[in-house]
Amino acid sequence: MTTIGVLGGSGAVGRIVVDRLTAWELGKLRVGGRDLERVAKVCAQAPKAHTEPMRVDLNDRDELRGFCADCDVVVNCAGPSYQVLDRVARAALAAGAHYVDAAGDLVAIDALGDAPPTGLADRAAVFSAGLMPGLSGLLPRLLAVDGPPARLDIYVGGAAAIGPLSAVDALLTRGPRFGTALAAWRNGGIAPNALRPLRSVALPGFRGRVHAWPFLSAEASRLAAELGVEELRNYTVYVTEAIPRALAAAWADEDAPLERHVPAVAAAAEADLAATGPYYTMLFQAVHHDPAPGRPRRLELHTPDSYALSGVVAALTARDLLDERIPPGVHLAAEVLSPRETLTLLADDPLVTGVELI
Ligand SMILES: NC(=O)c1ccc[n+]([C@@H]2O[C@H](COP(=O)([O-])OP(=O)(O)OC[C@H]3O[C@@H](n4cnc5c(N)ncnc54)[C@H](OP(=O)(O)O)[C@@H]3O)[C@@H](O)[C@H]2O)c1
Incomplete structure (x- = not known):
């Protein structure tokens, strides 16, 4: 069975990742954070799914290794992202998993590039899978088709x-x-x-x-x-x-x-x-x-919750990875997701309260 690790799954971004991945029934979810009670509460809200709460501090090498073990994809929503940099990506790739980061940006990609992990030969690490950065670099492409x-x-x-x-x-x-x-x-x-x-x-x-x-x-x-x-x-x-x-x-x-x-x-x-x-x-x-x-000359998208919508983008990226729609290597989400399909999917998401492309 497919196993997806959601690190930081009890946070503002991570909770929605868990919610959407559960709804899409993509496999078993391992939900991690330092406070086990918090992640257990998130898991309890997804009764139909296979969810496994796990206590993990990403700063503890062994705990992080244990969290990533047997995962097909690890979605990281813990941070602060610009201090965590490539730490979780390296652990995920070493475990043979793909990696998605709701943030990270070029500074994390730089850090990963300092000593590229061998896992990248057949696995992908996708950074900036959120709203900004993320959708902010993806959606404008629809005005340049x-x-x-x-x-x-x-x-x-x-x-x-x-x-x-x-x-x-x-x-x-x-x-x-x-x-x-x-x-x-x-x-x-x-x-x-x-x-x-x-x-x-x-x-x-x-x-x-x-x-x-x-x-x-x-x-x-x-x-x-x-x-x-x-x-x-x-x-x-x-x-x-x-x-x-x-x-x-x-x-x-x-x-x-x-x-x-x-x-x-x-x-x-x-x-x-x-x-x-x-x-x-x-x-x-x-x-x-x-x-x-x-x-087209104008695109508008509205949401009441930019954090939660970042979680939707991270979840969509994980789904694309499991569907083998993203090639191995290191990427920014804006450069590997489909702008058209993402907008279509977001338009149907309850967290998007308006979309206009004219
Ligand atoms: N791209 C975008 O548009 C975008 C938008 C919003 C946020 N973000 C980024 O997404 C990340 C999450 O933001 P958020 O607002 O969801 O944060 P949050 O609500 O504070 O949630 C953080 C989550 O990470 C866990 N966590 C924190 N430190 C950890 C550690 N050392 N080990 C394991 N788990 C840890 C927390 O649980 P415990 O405290 O129990 O460990 C919690 O589940 C941030 O890096 C933020 O910059 C990106």
Whole structure:
């Protein structure tokens, strides 16, 4: 019987991975985390499935090895991702399993590349299988099916609670392997300081006035280069300026341990939630040189829960791996999932409250 390990299965992302994989009846689920009671509770909510709660601390080599043993796929939703890097991927591949990471990004791929595991000859490791990164690099491809747009604008954001673990990841999202603030992609390269924050603007699909911060992520640069767009602008959208302010204060305080700023980031996210309630919007807009009729120029996707939707993407990636639709090697989810099929599947998912492709 197929065995799928979901590490961090009691978290905001992991719970949905367990829920969807259970519903799709893909095999036995081994659900792991440090608090056995929490993972047992998640397993108990999936009575029909074969679920096995397991206590595991990913920082304990033997426990992690035991968790990955006999798995066909390991889905990692534990973190902080930018501290965990390739640790779980290596254990999964050593056990002969495929690997899916709801985050990870290029920094984890870099770490894995330092000493590539032999398991990659016939197994795949797929990183950034979430919403952003993930869908943010996948869905814009639907606006480029008839050739690259001259310009692509990406706006992703809204209001969501940020737990302590994800707050650490938000604070670690710094440096060129993550992206460049205020930069755009222009004519084949990164154009530094090309953009300014859009303060208090109205954007389609976002509630009230929002603040859009230009951040040319590494994912967006790869997308622009691959599609051959002349210009790409990538914005993270906030409903208040509380989060960018909290991040800026933390990054300015270089001597303090990162953890000291976690409560401020979490509180800023709460302030956003109080302002609008939970919602997340992905807006992609293309400008074509040849705006022929029928050529798509705008894609909008709405969800009340960006964390849970990341779990759906991670679960879809695990399913594609089990169906042998992803070749061996190391990948970003945005570069191996099918944009069309993913959008079709998401449109039917209860966590997606609206999709418009026009
Ligand atoms: N790509 C995207 O769009 C996206 C979106 C949201 C989140 N993420 C990423 O997804 C990851 C999970 O976020 P989340 O909000 O779901 O976090 P969360 O709610 O805090 O859940 C974390 C899970 O991991 C487990 N865990 C934590 N430390 C562990 C350890 N040392 N060993 C084993 N298990 C451990 C936790 O259980 P115990 O505490 O009991 O161990 C829990 O089950 C983060 O890395 C986050 O950055 C990505």
